[in-house]
Amino acid sequence: xxxxxxxxxxxxxxxVGLPPYGWLVVFFLLPFLIVLKISLSELQAAIPPFKAIFGxxxxxxxxxxxxxxxxxxxxxxxxxxxAYLNSxxxxxxxxxxxxxxxxxxxxxxxxxxxxxxxxxxxxxxLPFWTSLLIRVYSWMGxxxxxxxxxxxxxxxxxxxxxxxxxxxxxxxxxxIVYSYLPYMILPLYATLxxxxxxxxxxxxxxxxxxxxxxxxxxxxxxxxxIIAGTLLxxxxxxxxxxxxxxxxxxxxxMIGKVIWAEFFDNRDWPVASAxxxxxxxxxxxxxxxxQRNEARAEEKG
Amino acid sequence: xxxQPLIRIExxxxxxxDFTAVNQVDLDxxxxxxxxxxxxxxxxxxxxxxxxxxxxxxTEGRILIDGVDMSHVPPYERPVNMMFQSYALFPHMTVExxxxxxxxxxxxxxxxxxERVKAMLDMVQMTPFAKRKPxxxxxxQRQRVALARSLAKQPKVLLLDExxxxxDKKLREQTQLELVNIQxxxxxxxxxxxxxxxxAMTMASRVGIMKEGRxxxxxxxxxxxxxxxxxxxxxxxxxxxxxxxxxKSGDGSDWHVEAESLGTVIVTRHEESLPSGSRVTVMVRPxxxxxxxxxxxxxxxxxxxxxxxxxxxxxxxxxxxxxxGGARLQVSQANLRHGGGGRLAHDExxxxxxxxxxxVVLLG
Numbered sequence: 001x002x003x004x005x006x007x008x009x010x011x012x013x014x015x016v017g018l019p020p021y022g023w024l025v026v027f028f029l030l031p032f033l034i035v036l037k038i039s040l041s042e043l044q045a046a047i048p049p050f051k052a053i054f055g056x057x058x059x060x061x062x063x064x065x066x067x068x069x070x071x072x073x074x075x076x077x078x079x080x081x082x083a084y085l086n087s088x089x090x091x092x093x094x095x096x097x098x099x100x101x102x103x104x105x106x107x108x109x110x111x112x113x114x115x116x117x118x119x120x121x122x123x124x125x126l127p128f129w130t131s132l133l134i135r136v137y138s139w140m141g142x143x144x145x146x147x148x149x150x151x152x153x154x155x156x157x158x159x160x161x162x163x164x165x166x167x168x169x170x171x172x173x174x175x176i177v178y179s180y181l182p183y184m185i186l187p188l189y190a191t192l193x194x195x196x197x198x199x200x201x202x203x204x205x206x207x208x209x210x211x212x213x214x215x216x217x218x219x220x221x222x223x224x225x226i227i228a229g230t231l232l233x234x235x236x237x238x239x240x241x242x243x244x245x246x247x248x249x250x251x252x253x254m255i256g257k258v259i260w261a262e263f264f265d266n267r268d269w270p271v272a273s274a275x276x277x278x279x280x281x282x283x284x285x286x287x288x289x290x291q292r293n294e295a296r297a298e299e300k301g
Numbered sequence: 302x303x304x305q306p307l308i309r310i311e312x313x314x315x316x317x318x319d320f321t322a323v324n325q326v327d328l329d330x331x332x333x334x335x336x337x338x339x340x341x342x343x344x345x346x347x348x349x350x351x352x353x354x355x356x357x358x359x360t361e362g363r364i365l366i367d368g369v370d371m372s373h374v375p376p377y378e379r380p381v382n383m384m385f386q387s388y389a390l391f392p393h394m395t396v397e398x399x400x401x402x403x404x405x406x407x408x409x410x411x412x413x414x415x416e417r418v419k420a421m422l423d424m425v426q427m428t429p430f431a432k433r434k435p436x437x438x439x440x441x442q443r444q445r446v447a448l449a450r451s452l453a454k455q456p457k458v459l460l461l462d463e464x465x466x467x468x469d470k471k472l473r474e475q476t477q478l479e480l481v482n483i484q485x486x487x488x489x490x491x492x493x494x495x496x497x498x499x500x501a502m503t504m505a506s507r508v509g510i511m512k513e514g515r516x517x518x519x520x521x522x523x524x525x526x527x528x529x530x531x532x533x534x535x536x537x538x539x540x541x542x543x544x545x546x547x548x549k550s551g552d553g554s555d556w557h558v559e560a561e562s563l564g565t566v567i568v569t570r571h572e573e574s575l576p577s578g579s580r581v582t583v584m585v586r587p588x589x590x591x592x593x594x595x596x597x598x599x600x601x602x603x604x605x606x607x608x609x610x611x612x613x614x615x616x617x618x619x620x621x622x623x624x625x626g627g628a629r630l631q632v633s634q635a636n637l638r639h640g641g642g643g644r645l646a647h648d649e650x651x652x653x654x655x656x657x658x659x660x661v662v663l664l665g
Contacts (some may be wrong), residue, residue: 089646152423201356202389204376206403206454 021275032280039273040066050270070274080258080275084282087255090169090244091237094176098184098233099226101177102273106225107218110195120187124182136246143171143247167249170218175243180236191225192218235283255279305368307490308353308458313362314514315348322348324514325362328505332457335484335491337505339498341537345514346494350460353492355449366445367457376408382456386463388447390435395445396422398656403454413453420451424483429492435519441472448480448655452487461493482533485660498538501599502526510534526586531665535584538620540589542630544583545661548575558583567602582663587633589659592620594650606630620645622653 039283041050041171042065057063074080109120127135142148148161165171195218203213241256248254262272306329315323323345329337338346341507351357352364355376364371371379373482382403390399400421404414423426425445435443442462451459451533464480465473481504484491487555496499501508509519510533518525518534529535532543546558556575560583569583598602609629610621613636630653636644645651 196387196389198385198389199391201354201376202383202391203402204356204386205354205381206384206450207377208402208408209375209377212406217391230337 001182005121009064025198035273035276036235038269039070039271040068041270042067042069043268048269051266056216064178067270071269071278073271074274074278079253083253083258084279086253087238087279090172090176090254091234091240094173094180095184095234097172097173097177099230100182102181102184102229103226105181106185107184110192112190117193119187123246124185128182132179132242135179139171139178139247140166166247167252169248169252170252171247172244172252175247176237176240179243180233183232187228187232188222188225191222195221201234231287235287237280238283305369306330307334308492309363309365309368309433310349311363311365313349313352313359313364314359315345315352316360318382321389321514323352323359326514326516328519330490330492330515333488333492334504335481335504336493337501337508338492338494338511339501339508339537340496340511342496344511346511346643347462349511350383350462350492350494353458354381354460355379363485372406380456381458381460382451382454382460383460384447384451384464384647385649386466388435388443388467390450392435395432395434396438399435399446400450400453403450403558406452416452424486425449425454440467441476444468444476448483452483455487456489458490458492461491463495464493465495465497473500474483476504480504486511488557502538507569510537511535512624520596528661529584529663532582532584533665535661535663540631540633541588542585542587542615544585544628546581546583548577548579548581549611550577551575556662562626562628563604565604568657569660569662570658575662584661585630585655585659587631590630590632590655592622592632592634592645592653594645594649596652597654601657602632602660605650605652608645610649611645611647618645620651622651624653625648 008235015147037053038050041053043049044051046156051065053065053067055063055065060158060177109117109124112120144150145164145166146161149165150159153159154162165174199221200210200213201216203217204210208216239256239259240254241260244252244254244257245260248257259275262268262275308328308330310328313323313326314321315373326345326349334494334496338349340346352359353366353371355371355374355383359372366380374438389454391402394402394631397418400418404417409417411417417429418431422431425448427442427445427449430438430442435446444467448464453456453463461480468476477500480491493504505522507519508522508525510517512533517537517608518530522530525534526538529538535541535651536543544560544564544567546567546569549556549557549559551571553574554570554572556569556571557566558569558581559562567583575581591597604624604626606622606624608620611622612619615636617633620634622630624630632653
């Protein structure tokens with residue numbers, strides 16, 4: 001009887017676990033393995049534009065031909081290293097900006113009266129109702145030389161000639177910060193909202209003025225939200241393609257654009273795949289290290 | 302100088318919109334007192350305490366601590382500390398860091414902080430847990446840390462908001478006595494808010510009973526129990542038999558009153574004049590009533606009835622007696638003899654008696 005029920009339990013657990021793991025295998029692991037495979041193959045002018053890594057040699061010998069040249073190539077041309085570094089820089093600075101803008105917003109929403117809190121949250125999420133592409137195009141309309149911002153400033157007489165914002169890194173920062181702000185605000189709001197406000201009363205009671213109490217109590221307690229928001233903004237921002245492509249200029253060197261160029265301009269799938277795998281390793285490794293650290297700290301309590 | 306109270310609350314009111322939480326309260330508390338604000342939930346006791354802590358500002362009136370008007374002094378500049386009902390321990394700090402927090406705000410030298418923290422940990426017997434986070438402590442341990450943290454700065458006044466509410470009964474009783482001992486040792490004025498009258502009576506040197514934002518009576522536990530000034534207080538503190546009666550005659554000390562519900566005239570004592578024909582309430586505590594099978598010799602107030610309910614509590618029993626006149630009286634009697642010899646039974650006919658001086662006349 002008990003053997004039967006434990007078998008049932010195991011089966012139940014397996015079935016419940018199946019969708020998420022199945023999803024990850026089908027939509028993440030398999031595509032990743034395919035990309036990994038392509039990154040290790042050789043370029044050829046055919047369809048598909050790369051050679052198989054498995055092949056039959058003489059005497060029925062199965063050959064595995066791994067071409068690490070694509071990875072070596074990434075280091076031979078400084079374009080790739082620069083693109084990586086620039087992507088990290090743009091993503092890091094954008095993340096910092098979203099944090100600086102998002103924190104006060106999340107704080108204000110979390111501390112506002114309950115009846116308007118949901119309305120304010122709604123306003124944060126509302127832009128998602130419109131396609132990202134349309135929102136980025138609107139920024140083009142605002143930022144370009146004869147756009148809204150410049151004509152407004154010139155109309156006021158603040159400036160005589162338009163400021164070049166479009167096709168610069170500034171435009172990319174504006175676009176990324178604007179687009180990713182909700183991803184920063186929502187996790188921050190979640191941690192700030194559930195914070196016990198009597199802790200601040202206790203801090204005040206013990207002689208701690210409000211701003212200091214913010215630094216010593218609120219800020220450390222919202223750290224999980226800061227980390228979650230930072231990861232949610234930083235990771236996609238590193239690989240961002242649409243925003244730098246539409247708002248950035250020819251100097252805006254970002255890894256997303258490089259991948260695009262390799263795939264579609266150069267039709268060099270192996271190198272493009274190598275770039276993609278490298279960025280994944282570059283991003284995933286520190287996050288996994290961080291999470292292991294967290295888990296260990298949690299075990300220690 | 303001796304007459305200046307440590308805390309003076311002057312005609313303080315607090316309104317939230319239409320709701321008056323605290324209504325024209327006057328209260329003086331002397332240095333070194335253990336004062337309890339007692340009342341049902343919503344009576345304004347916590348609001349009054351929070352005004353002392355600086356978390357609410359009075360709508361009217363003034364609060365003076367050591368002669369200084371505190372009306373516009375923020376919590377972080379007041380010489381009082383509070384122990385919160387939820388303890389409000391900082392979850393990201395260890396026990397040690399929690400206790401040191403207030404001292405760091407005063408920019409106390411590090412060595413001195415360490416010394417004080419150690420003394421506080423010692424006092425609440427939490428030294429082995431110094432490096433733990435609050436989440437790793439039991440409810441009783443958290444309570445001790447909260448106490449240590451609020452006492453670390455040696456405030457002039459310690460405010461305690463239902464400090465034992467989260468503990469189970471046994472631990473609570475034990476902690477009550479510990480709190481009294483600690484207060485004795487540190488000599489700091491304690492003001493505690495509680496809804497538990499037993500807790501207030503056990504710990505406090507003086508009790509203020511609050512009702513609907515006002516203070517109904519202030520006195521020592523003995524005074525408020527033995528001589529409540531109103532029906533409300535008599536009812537709120539302990540158990541009471543309230544007997545409605547009409548004054549017949551008296552000599553300025555012993556009064557004959559007609560108790561309609563008992564169907565008889567009873568004698569009570571009151572040291573002030575009562576106009577003949579006026580309505581009064583005579584209060585008799587259950588333990589002051591003697592219950593017996595036969596009329597004891599020399600009994601003055603004497604009614605008969607039948608036991609309708611017995612609550613056996615171990616150390617004592619509470620008898621509910623239905624009188625022939627229809628009223629019910631409560632009597633409690635210590636179970637003095639082992640094995641319950643001569644125990645009264647359900648439905649038994651009994652005689653209830655009490656001395657005139659054991660009853661109290663309530664006018665309000």
